[in-house]
Amino acid sequence: MTNATGIAGMPGLARRIMSLALPALGVLAAEPLYLLFDIAMVGRLGAVPLAGLAVGGLVLSLVGTQLTFLSYGTTARAARRFGSGDRPGAVHEGVQATWLALLIGAVVVLVVYAVAWPVVRAIAAAPDVAAQGLRWLRVAIFAAPAILVSLAGNGWMRGVQDTVRPLRYVIAGFAVSAVLCPVLIYGLAGVPRMGLAGSAVANLVGQWLAAILFLRALHAEHAPLRTDRAVLRAQLVLARDLLVRSLAFQACFISAAAVAARFGRRHWPPIRWSCRCGVSLHWCSTRWPSRLKPW
Secondary structure, eight states: OHHHHHHHHHHHHHHHHHHHHHHHHHHHHHHHHHHHHHHHHHHTTOHHHHHHHHHHHHHHHHHHHHTTHHHHHHHHHHHHHHHTTOHHHHHHHHHHHHHHHHHHHHHHHHHHHHHHHHHHHHHOSSHHHHHHHHHHHHHHGGGHHHHHHHHHHHHHHHHTTOOHHHHHHHHHHHHHHHHHHHHHHHTGGGOOOOTHHHHHHHHHHHHHHHHHHHHHHHHHTTOOOSOOHHHHHHHHHHHHHHHHHHHHHHHHHHHHHHHHHTTOTTTHHHHHHHHHHHHHHHHHHHHHHHTTOOO
């Protein structure tokens, strides 16, 4: 009798799981699709700007990949509270993760802006490529807090079984970036031509739009916005192990990209973007299954 009931309930459970998983998969797919569009736009400027985008994009991507605990850890902690019937507690985890995102993001901006040139120069073999990468990075790095806020927002909203709104927010951000990208790069509609810097500005605007939407969703929960040291400390402890894992994973791609740069600027973008696709596939294989869990 119990087995029959369980089997009968499986189709409904499968539908519920897919209703959570498919929007989450869309969030994972949105960024690589936008990056392909961005590459196509910048590629028309020539090999050097495209290689510069690859160098700057590598540095910026480290922000998201190394600080995934804001997504992974927040999902786990928020889901645990939500599963026990404590939705306010789950949202509280999101508030604390968002505070961490803003604070860490501000530090990242200051540090990267200060050391951008030696870092970019170490990765890019050619000075002209390094100069282009620096130009892009010093604009795009101001999106770091927004990227981290979106990670935290995705985390707590998945924890309360809401994967549809994050998809909408991410699509809205990348859609605005996709509209601005050609306009700013090529100077369309009377806008001054910005070249590679236009790609960075378009990315910056889109990331902050998505972050503002996540912040608005958090504010709509009417949760207390004060910091909670105990929760912040617990989230940072969880972050330690995830950070070590991410560093080990990224070391392979950074070394491959740095070696490829020594073979010339034409070899650098394909290697960089193939590495980026590898990262995206890795996220799909590891993060998507974690989002299938109802709590």
